[in-house]
Amino acid sequence: MSTEARLELGPSSLTDALYESIRKRIVNGEIPQGEKLTEVRLATEYNVARPTAKAALERLTALGLLRRTAHKTAVVPVLDEAEIRDLFFSRMTIEKAAVSALAATGEVPADAARAQVAIEYAARDRLFENQVEADIAFHTALVAAVGSRRLTRMHELIIGEVHLTMGQYQAHRKAAPTTVAEEHAAILEAIQQGDSSAAADHLAYHLEQAQGRLLSTLSGD
Amino acid sequence: MSTEARLELGPSSLTDALYESIRKRIVNGEIPQGEKLTEVRLATEYNVARPTAKAALERLTALGLLRRTAHKTAVVPVLDEAEIRDLFFSRMTIEKAAVSALAATGEVPADAARAQVAIEYAARDRLFENQVEADIAFHTALVAAVGSRRLTRMHELIIGEVHLTMGQYQAHRKAAPTTVAEEHAAILEAIQQGDSSAAADHLAYHLEQAQGRLLSTLSGD
DNA sequence: TTCCTCAGATTGTTAGACAAGAATGCACGA
């Protein structure tokens, strides 16, 4: 990690900016698995007060991007197989409900379609990081399009860990570049046709494949 | 609200104790809808520092028990019909997944059975507050018994609002005391028989009834 | 009446400090 860091001044709150900066560094793998993040270290690097760093760490901990218990230093977690399965079980629960609800309306969310295009570009250009980013955006768009604030918040609670794990294991590199896009397309098609159960099935298949790719990376190489 | 307050010294962290104390006062209706909670006020009442009060408020806000935006005072929210529907939609998503998973094992969670007994006692003795408490405990036990940490965390994210709303509208008073217990029993029975879809259906019916009771209270009297 | 300005109230952030819990390494004994 570099000894200096700058914050974008976009967000109104300093804590927000700090949180967002650290979040990106974690999910991109810039801060690796097992790395310790102390409050003073972050405060020094970003030139903020310790309470500010503390607040950012607490928010990251709430989203599962850091682990810490009382009086102990926050650590970037390493998810083992059992936790990845738990993560995908929870994810499946939310996203299945989302695509079913979307299919009931028959409208394909514009943001999801846009993310789909971004995935294809990223896959073509071999931009792995963008590909992960766009994949997360696709799934996030599906959930957000339902319009349920609470479903969206629950999804936020777990999608960060998905992002983290994908970045760590770089599972997408295992998939043929177009595989993910095809699986996504099947989901969108079912939504457009208003077939709730088909949409849920395609989503379930896609997530099972994604989980399989992650787990094989975990045990394989 | 009284001008003084004491904290139980059980939890290791002062913030934890403060958070828990305020949480109880909110869900019990002791702090009513629309009430403003400023940081200094809480800090003064509980005799803690303002940053400590701030941390507790932030945790309550994350669980939906308070609402606040930047530079504005935290307020106990009032859920309108649309939000109650959204809340129950999200709740349904999680709890359906939970009871389906439980039915797949065929084991009735001991904690849920215990809560069920507590509900019957509370209903018999007309202890409304205990009844609500036990109802929340029942549903929480169902989700916890699945053993998925993330599903449990997502449920925690919304069950607080359910508790808050039930306390505010006192919807259980509308139900014949044994109605809730019977609906719960049907869910447990389906779980024991290993019938996932029946368990999900009974749960859906129960939650629809509960939502209906809340909404009729909202518009009716 | 309506809009604007300003003062008070509230939150965001910082600095410095002390206490309590956790982790580390070293010395001592078996």
Add this chain to the structure above:
DNA sequence: TCGTGCATTCTTGTCTAACAATCTGAGGAA
């Protein structure tokens, strides 16, 4: 040599005090 126990050190939890930024509401001007 190896393991145990203690003490140092690091880190976090909490507090006090203060200033800056923002919001709210009241009062005055058009």
